[in-house]
Amino acid sequence: MSEGQPVQSLKSGPGPSEPGDEQPSAPAQDQQRNPQNAADLRTRAQIPPGPALYIVATPIGNLEDVTLRALRILEQVDTILSEDTRKTGILLKHYGLSTRQKSYRVHNEDRDLETALSFLREGRNLAFCSDAGTPGISDPGSRLVRAMRDTMPDAPIFTIPGPSALVAALSISGWQAHPSVFGGFLSPKPGRRRKFLNARADSDDLIVLYESVHRIEGLLRDIRTIFPDRFIQVARELTKIYEEVVIFSPDFSDLQWEEALKALSRKGEFTVIIGPRRESF
Ligand code: SAM
Numbered sequence: 418m419s420e421g422q423p424v425q426s427l428k429s430g431p432g433p434s435e436p437g438d439e440q441p442s443a444p445a446q447d448q449q450r451n452p453q454n455a456a457d458l459r460t461r462a463q464i465p466p467g468p469a470l471y472i473v474a475t476p477i478g479n480l481e482d483v484t485l486r487a488l489r490i491l492e493q494v495d496t497i498l499s500e501d502t503r504k505t506g507i508l509l510k511h512y513g514l515s516t517r518q519k520s521y522r523v524h525n526e527d528r529d530l531e532t533a534l535s536f537l538r539e540g541r542n543l544a545f546c547s548d549a550g551t552p553g554i555s556d557p558g559s560r561l562v563r564a565m566r567d568t569m570p571d572a573p574i575f576t577i578p579g580p581s582a583l584v585a586a587l588s589i590s591g592w593q594a595h596p597s598v599f600g601g602f603l604s605p606k607p608g609r610r611r612k613f614l615n616a617r618a619d620s621d622d623l624i625v626l627y628e629s630v631h632r633i634e635g636l637l638r639d640i641r642t643i644f645p646d647r648f649i650q651v652a653r654e655l656t657k658i659y660e661e662v663v664i665f666s667p668d669f670s671d672l673q674w675e676e677a678l679k680a681l682s683r684k685g686e687f688t689v690i691i692g693p694r695r696e697s698f
Contacts, residue, residue: 464493467542468572470565472558473497474551474579475504477686478657480511482580488512490577495541498533500556501548508546521545523557530564537569544577549686551581555601555627583625586652586688589662590623597623605632607639614643624691633687637665637678640691648692654685667695 464471471490476482491497492514498521499505505518519536521529536543545552545561552558562574587594598617603610603626617624628636633651640649649665663681665674 462489464490464542467495467540468537468569469542470537470562470572470574471542471544471577472552472562472574473544473546473577474581475508475546475549477549477580477582477585477655478660480508482656483508483512484577484579487577487579488514490575491516491544491546493542494544496536496543498529498543498545498561500546500552500558504548505546516544521557521561526557526560529557530561533561534564534568537565537572549580549582551579554581554583554599580656582627582652582655582686582688585655586650586690587623587625589652590650590690590692592623592648592650592690592692594623596621597625600624600626602627602629603636607635610636611639611643614639618643621694623693626689626691628687628689630683630685630687633681633683633689634678636689640689641665641674644691646694646696648695650690650692651681652688652690653682655688657685659685 471494473487473490474484475487491509491512494516497505497509497516497518499518500521500523502518502520509516509518519529519532521533533543533545545558547553547556547558553562565572565574583599587597598620600613603613614624626636637649637651640647646667648667651661651663651665653659653661653663655662659682661682663677665677669677
């Protein structure tokens with residue numbers, strides 16, 4: 418299990434007994450020695466023999482937004498379970514990695530989950546990558562983690578944190594993120610979507626939502642109706658070439674609102690934040 422040489426922890430602050438810190442029993446094997454350069458970081462430390470599951474965050478657009486640790490883990494696991502093998506393949510190719518991938522899709526979730534568990538029972542080290550960002554947030558990663566905890570409670574599950582659309586959108590809002598509600602993708606059924614929004618109409622919590630290009634307009638219209646005095650931030654294609662952030666003000670006239678909506682490109686991926694009320698901004 419050991420990776421040999423003592424390692425220099427990259428974290429600062431209190432010692433390793435702090436709750437939430439890396440524990441010496443497992444992730445210590447996954448720490449790095451004082452690195453000279455990026456290649457060093459990726460090649461020296463070795464993950465221990467499996468079975469283990471690594472939940473690996475990948476970029477939400479810009480390929481530079483990946484951690485050195487994520488690249489090293491992706492290089493060293495036996496198999497990468499990918500929600501989108503094409504997207505993960507682009508990342509692997511960009512960094513010269515050739516680890517084999519196995520498709521893991523929500524449409525074949527039962528079958529793919531069984532395959533993943535059988536790989537783990539064989540003792541493999543697996544990484545899971547969602548189509549973008551941090552797995553387990555509005556993607557099949559959470560079910561995989563739960564199934565592994567239920568059926569293989571002794572096998573470790575490691576988070577390899579990194580980008581997430583949720584955090585990226587909040588980080589540029591300028592709004593205090595607490596308290597806030599993460600709604601993920603609301604129901605595609607307008608009635609259910611409105612029910613979710615109406616239930617929160619009197620609350621001051623920020624609400625963060627994911628939405629696809631097909632439903633963004635309907636969602637924004639519902640938000641305006643249900644939250645007429647709230648700011649709305651729409652972040653589109655964050656970290657990509659056509660990145661765009663549009664703030665809809667509650668002071669917009671109907672015309673201004675329609676113009677802002679019209680100007681918002683109907684392509685790509687959207688993260689919406691229902692922000693503070695006019696008076697508390
Ligand atoms: N687990 C991922 C995460 O933590 O970022 C999110 C996965 S979810 C299936 C994908 C949704 O995240 C997209 O439909 C969109 O709402 C949001 N998203 C992903 N990439 C984005 C980006 N570059 N800009 C804005 N929103 C994005």
